[in-house]
Amino acid sequence: MKRTLNFASRNIKELIRDPLSSIFALVLPLFLLWIFQQFKIPNEAYIISNFTPGIIVFGFSFITMFTAVLVSKDRSSSLLLRLSASPMKSYEYVLGYFLSSMPIVVIQIVLFILLAMILGLNFSVNLLLALLVGVVVSLLFIAFGILLGSLVGDKSAPGVASVIVQLVAFTSGMWFSSDMVGGFFATLCNALPFKYCVDILKGIINGNYDNILLAFIVFFAYLIVVTLLSVIFFNKSLKSDKK
Amino acid sequence: MIKTVNLCKNFKDKKAVIDLNLEIKKGELFSLLGVNGAGKTTTIKMLSTLSNPSSGDIFIKGENLKENPNKIKRIMNLSPQETAIAPNLTVKENLLFMAGVYQIKDKTLKVNKLLNTFKLEEIQNKKAGILSGGQKRKLSIALALTNDPEILFLDEPTLGLDVLSRRELWKTIEELKGKTTIILTTHYLEEAESLSDRIGIMVNGKLSSVGTAKELIALSGEKDFENAFVKIATGGEL
Numbered sequence A: 001m002k003r004t005l006n007f008a009s010r011n012i013k014e015l016i017r018d019p020l021s022s023i024f025a026l027v028l029p030l031f032l033l034w035i036f037q038q039f040k041i042p043n044e045a046y047i048i049s050n051f052t053p054g055i056i057v058f059g060f061s062f063i064t065m066f067t068a069v070l071v072s073k074d075r076s077s078s079l080l081l082r083l084s085a086s087p088m089k090s091y092e093y094v095l096g097y098f099l100s101s102m103p104i105v106v107i108q109i110v111l112f113i114l115l116a117m118i119l120g121l122n123f124s125v126n127l128l129l130a131l132l133v134g135v136v137v138s139l140l141f142i143a144f145g146i147l148l149g150s151l152v153g154d155k156s157a158p159g160v161a162s163v164i165v166q167l168v169a170f171t172s173g174m175w176f177s178s179d180m181v182g183g184f185f186a187t188l189c190n191a192l193p194f195k196y197c198v199d200i201l202k203g204i205i206n207g208n209y210d211n212i213l214l215a216f217i218v219f220f221a222y223l224i225v226v227t228l229l230s231v232i233f234f235n236k237s238l239k240s241d242k243k
Numbered sequence B: 001m002i003k004t005v006n007l008c009k010n011f012k013d014k015k016a017v018i019d020l021n022l023e024i025k026k027g028e029l030f031s032l033l034g035v036n037g038a039g040k041t042t043t044i045k046m047l048s049t050l051s052n053p054s055s056g057d058i059f060i061k062g063e064n065l066k067e068n069p070n071k072i073k074r075i076m077n078l079s080p081q082e083t084a085i086a087p088n089l090t091v092k093e094n095l096l097f098m099a100g101v102y103q104i105k106d107k108t109l110k111v112n113k114l115l116n117t118f119k120l121e122e123i124q125n126k127k128a129g130i131l132s133g134g135q136k137r138k139l140s141i142a143l144a145l146t147n148d149p150e151i152l153f154l155d156e157p158t159l160g161l162d163v164l165s166r167r168e169l170w171k172t173i174e175e176l177k178g179k180t181t182i183i184l185t186t187h188y189l190e191e192a193e194s195l196s197d198r199i200g201i202m203v204n205g206k207l208s209s210v211g212t213a214k215e216l217i218a219l220s221g222e223k224d225f226e227n228a229f230v231k232i233a234t235g236g237e238l
């Protein structure tokens, strides 16, 4: 465990020293949250208790991006290769990558909710619950990052990861409900996990648990599968260097 | 301390290391020489668990490396040919990180000692990514000493170092001699000649000759080590 924490604290330093990461992960979602509340758009999606969950999940998509870039850079810089001659075990790496994004995730959720409260979101215990559940939801985005970082090189990692950012923006229902479009696009939204992530947080913040069970089931199914895949492919990428 | 038995490494159809049989004693400083592509790095990678042999066995302290890698990983370390460091961490943070990887008890003490030994104090708060090539290499070697390894692999440790730094490193290596078993590769023949207890010369993946510098000179019938190396490395056809 100590070795995992040691690795995680190194990862945190790598992450926060890239100023772009804080701009994307914090400033951009905060800006979007603020600006769209100024427009007073007469649509359910933009009511602050509905829009904030979308912003939180949108912020998480950048966690995917940074994790993917970090993992792929570590692989290409041969730091991981060197560490594989040390007593570090492969689960310690994966756990270390998971842990290293936790502080950023907590800061994200707290800041987004605080701004939402300034903009009119009512305080309730639900918001504290949202912080906890939000951390759980973020695990999926970290796992996606480790998976992508294990699959692609450091040159293409940002590009491939930005696809996730786009997918979150368009399929999570944060800007518009997928019911409005229908057809293939609606099917895509329902097949991907991002909509369910937003639904979970919406349910929690609004204290409305009607659709939350289905959302949780889909979310956890994705979480388990993507985490497993990320561990498998990360290990594989370590081993392929040894061939 | 280290023993290899018919160690081979193939990359697709390229045979990088062929039937390597080598024995290195405890506390010995052993240099691997050979022209570019002779198989030195490949050998070091296999010995340090970075690369799996295609066939053959490696025994370290009597244990088969394949069967018990984790026990051996704790007592060895390496400085790879391509310097592997964490670029966004400072010099000092890199050392502290590596000390954490090896679970060193008194991290700060150890790190300060290494900063001092490698004259890295002045740049200790600089990010490793922006260091010069030679500074990176010094850091990479310092990292390899964080766990006071019993076995140390140095792949071209003096590559890119200025004359002063190279002398400093020789001194550091001299001090480790006897306690630490060191396997290093280099293209500087005078370095190998003056530092090593024994030298092995690899030619096209095969270990062609092994011995002290004097023995190799005698074996080749040449008058100095450089000529002896050229003769052995070219198969005596020059």
Ligand SMILES: Nc1ncnc2c1ncn2[C@@H]1O[C@H](COP(=O)(O)OP(=O)(O)OP(=O)(O)O)[C@@H](O)[C@H]1O
Residues within 6 Å of the ligand: B011, B014, B015, B016, B034, B035, B036, B037, B038, B039, B040, B041, B042, B043, B081
């Ligand atoms: N990952 C790899 N894939 C394919 N071939 C490889 C790989 N690594 C090494 N080789 C080949 O194996 C041979 C030995 O390479 P190696 O790096 O061990 O040489 P070396 O003696 O360290 O050379 P140098 O002095 O240039 O560092 C070379 O022909 C090289 O092209």
Ligand SMILES: [Mg+2]
Residues within 6 Å of the ligand: B040, B041, B042, B081, B155
């Ligand atoms: Mg080499």
